[in-house]
Amino acid sequence: MVKVAIYPPNSLILADLIERKGHTALALQKEVRKKVVDPEIDSPPMNITEDDPIKGLKYAAIEVPSGVRGRMSIIGPMIDEAEAAIIVDDAPFGFGCVGCARTNELSTFLLRNRDIPSLELNYPSSRDETMDMVNKINDFLDSLKSLEGS
Amino acid sequence: MLENLSINPELGSDDTDPETVTRMIILGPKANVSESEIVHALHLLDLPLTIKNTCYGSMVSGKEKDVIKAIKEIRKMDPNNIFTKARGFPPGDPRRCRAHRLGPREGFHQMEDEFKLLGDISDALSNRKEVNIEKDEPIDVDDFKDIVKESLNDKKNK
Numbered sequence: 001m002v003k004v005a006i007y008p009p010n011s012l013i014l015a016d017l018i019e020r021k022g023h024t025a026l027a028l029q030k031e032v033r034k035k036v037v038d039p040e041i042d043s044p045p046m047n048i049t050e051d052d053p054i055k056g057l058k059y060a061a062i063e064v065p066s067g068v069r070g071r072m073s074i075i076g077p078m079i080d081e082a083e084a085a086i087i088v089d090d091a092p093f094g095f096g097c098v099g100c101a102r103t104n105e106l107s108t109f110l111l112r113n114r115d116i117p118s119l120e121l122n123y124p125s126s127r128d129e130t131m132d133m134v135n136k137i138n139d140f141l142d143s144l145k146s147l148e149g150s
Numbered sequence: 151m152l153e154n155l156s157i158n159p160e161l162g163s164d165d166t167d168p169e170t171v172t173r174m175i176i177l178g179p180k181a182n183v184s185e186s187e188i189v190h191a192l193h194l195l196d197l198p199l200t201i202k203n204t205c206y207g208s209m210v211s212g213k214e215k216d217v218i219k220a221i222k223e224i225r226k227m228d229p230n231n232i233f234t235k236a237r238g239f240p241p242g243d244p245r246r247c248r249a250h251r252l253g254p255r256e257g258f259h260q261m262e263d264e265f266k267l268l269g270d271i272s273d274a275l276s277n278r279k280e281v282n283i284e285k286d287e288p289i290d291v292d293d294f295k296d297i298v299k300e301s302l303n304d305k306k307n308k
Binding site for chain 2: 010011012015016017027030032035036037038093094095096124127131132136138
């Protein structure tokens with residue numbers, strides 16, 4: 001079982017395709033859950049504490065807006081944990097959105113910089129491209145099986 | 151007076167248990183099973199789960215091992231048309247549940263958008279084709295020069 005980071009990190013389609021192949025998708029919702037069910041965080045609907053932008057300093061400098069650092073405090077550890085990555089470029093808002101273009105840029109940059117197997121695709125614009133995308137993702141996930149033993 | 155959208159969730163001990171997970175089961179547009187069939191099948195599994203019937207499929211919440219077991223069984227009903235996704239908030243959480251909001255919850259719009267692709271995704275899963283996932287490497291500059299010279303010579307000869 002390989003831990004695969006996805007970008008956009010909350011995409012239904014990417015997470016589902018990864019789990020079908022028996023790998024673990026590092027999806028944002030799993031991290032968000034840790035925040036929203038924590039009884040110590042008692043300011044709903046807020047789920048970011050003042051400590052989070054400080055944790056985000058590991059990934060983004062102090063002059064970077066706190067929104068980016070707050071997001072990176074959740075997305076950053078997932079990128080560190082990843083053993084492989086699937087990145088979909090130019091995805092529309094509906095295909096999983098973190099609500100911040102700068103976070104998108106920083107996260108994809110950090111994923112590309114990790115020395116891990118990665119697959120980078122463009123968001124499909126037609127039926128053929130969609131089928132091509134699914135086949136590429138399935139082939140990539142099959143190729144990760146060699147990593148499992150190592 | 152404005153609606154209070156920041157209701158305190160007052161979560162139960164099951165919801166705050168770190169081992170508890172919530173998954174959404176989403177039916178694709180070409181699914182051969184209905185939402186109620188899925189819910190019936192989930193109940194018949196007799197697992198300690200909270201099951202909610204929804205417009206897109208259903209939502210299950212419980213211990214991770216039970217949820218994974220339930221999803222494995224449910225997928226067998228229509229493997230290429232049943233999709234699942236993790237959900238951060240527990241079912242019925244007033245911070246997200248549409249019953250307490252003035253419209254659909256935020257994630258619904260995202261699901262609605264991804265739903266448009268699910269038909270093609272299930273077709274691709276049913277008819278798998280070989281594709282090349284090798285990255286295209288840039289060609290050598292000398293090779294590039296040769297190709298340019300060749301094509302220029304071809305033009306001159308014409």
